[in-house]
Each structure stands twice: as structure tokens, then as C-alpha cells.
Amino acid sequence: MKVVFNADDYGSHPQISQGILQAMRHGAVRSTTVLANLVSDEELAWLRQVAEVSVGVHLNLTTGTPLTDFPAACLDPEGRFSRRVLFAPEAMPVLEADVVRGELLAQIERVENAGLAISHLDSHHHVHGFAAVLAVVVQIARQRSLSVRAVSRWMADHLAAQGLCHPDLLVTGFLGKNNIGLERLLSFLREAREEGAQTVEVMCHPGKVDGLPAGHTSYREEREEELRTLCLAELAEGLKHERMTVVSYAQI
Incomplete structure (x- = not known):
């Protein structure tokens, strides 16, 4: 089974970005998605210096300032x-597809x-789980031949029907203090294999705390x-024992 460890939130704060870079250089992370409306030029330069990783966009309509005239x-x-x-x-009538498309393209x-x-797309707070946003994301992904994170079985089927590449299953449980230890992580992956998945994405959020503002x-x-x-x-070692191979999003 292939496993993609994708680190969300690159660009949220330099300390979070530094943690993700450390997980790439010294750990299992081979992919990350960038919060393009928050990331600094310096953080983007850091990312260019890391070899053999795939970069996506953490499409964002819920945090920070838009890049377009929203x-x-x-x-x-x-x-x-x-x-x-x-x-x-009251927002729904003015949230037109062209408005969403313009902002998401600006972020990309x-x-x-x-x-x-860019190899793939996902979204902050899973906003592409909403039908109006998903329709735009699918259109962009098809035009640019990008993979997309499937946040549900229904979405996986929908993306496949649109000819878009995606991992078979998304592990969202690697989150919270009771679920982020080694054995818990390996158990999530074993469960995914038992469900028949051949390619699994683990959504993760590594980062460093020192210097991170209390309210961030x-x-x-x-x-x-x-x-x-x-x-x-x-x-x-555990992944090798389980015959699981770590890959990047670009390799699925």
C-alpha cells in the first residue's frame, strides 16, 4: 500500500512552516499544501530548497485576507x-462561481x-466539500491536471467520475493529543488497508510551537x-514491516 503524508497549513506561520520542513527533511512527509493568501515570500523560498517533495495549494476561503476583490x-x-x-x-447570493474561481486561481x-x-489541491477546513466550491475545484483541477484530496467516499467517486486522480482513502484521525502517537498512526493505516485501499493519504499538521503567538x-x-x-x-521501520511505501502526491 502507498501512503501519502501531506502536511496542511504551510504558510500559516513561519514556525508551522519550519516544522513541516523538518518533517520533510527528517521524517515521513513528502507533500504539503500551501496557504497561499498567508504564506510569505521567504517561506516559499524555503520550500524551493527542499528536494523530492510535492507541493499543493491549501485552497482557503475561511482564514486571512483574500487575494482578489472578494x-x-x-x-x-x-x-x-x-x-x-x-x-x-446573506452571503450565498453573491458567492458566485466566477468569484470563487478568481480567488482560487489567484492562490494557485x-x-x-x-x-x-503544483501537484495537488485540498482546502482549509475542507471547504471544497461544499458543492458550489467543489464544482470550481474540479474544473480547475481538470484544466491543470491536478490531483485532489477526497474528503469522503462520495467525493472520491465523484472525482474518479471526473477523471481526477486522488488517494483511495483519507485518514483524518491523526489529529488531537490522543490520536497522534506512533501506534495509533499505524493502526489507522492497517484499518485503511483492511478496507481495501491501495493509496492512502494521512492528513497531518506538524509544526513548531516556540515563537507561535498564543492566539494563532x-x-x-x-x-x-x-x-x-x-x-x-x-x-x-513500522511502515517497512507493514509493507507500506511512503510516496508524494506526485507519485500516486
């Missing part, structure tokens, strides 16, 4: 994305213009623990 009705009073505002009834192009080849994220110490697990020699 409708004010879909933003909070400070002009920032907000889950609460975005999916409120921000990463491409930094000299990084509620998921703090857990990022350090994920980083520790992903860099364990015992993880590499």
Missing part, C-alpha cells in the same frame, strides 16, 4: 475571510509564480507531537 458580504468587518460569514444565508498562481510546481491557533502542542511522531525512526 465581495464584502462574504467577509468579516475587517475584510477577512470568516467561516461564519462565508456560509451565512501565487504559488506557481514563486517557482513551485488552538492546535499548538499537538503540532509538536505530530512532528515528533512523523520523524521517528520507528515509524519508518
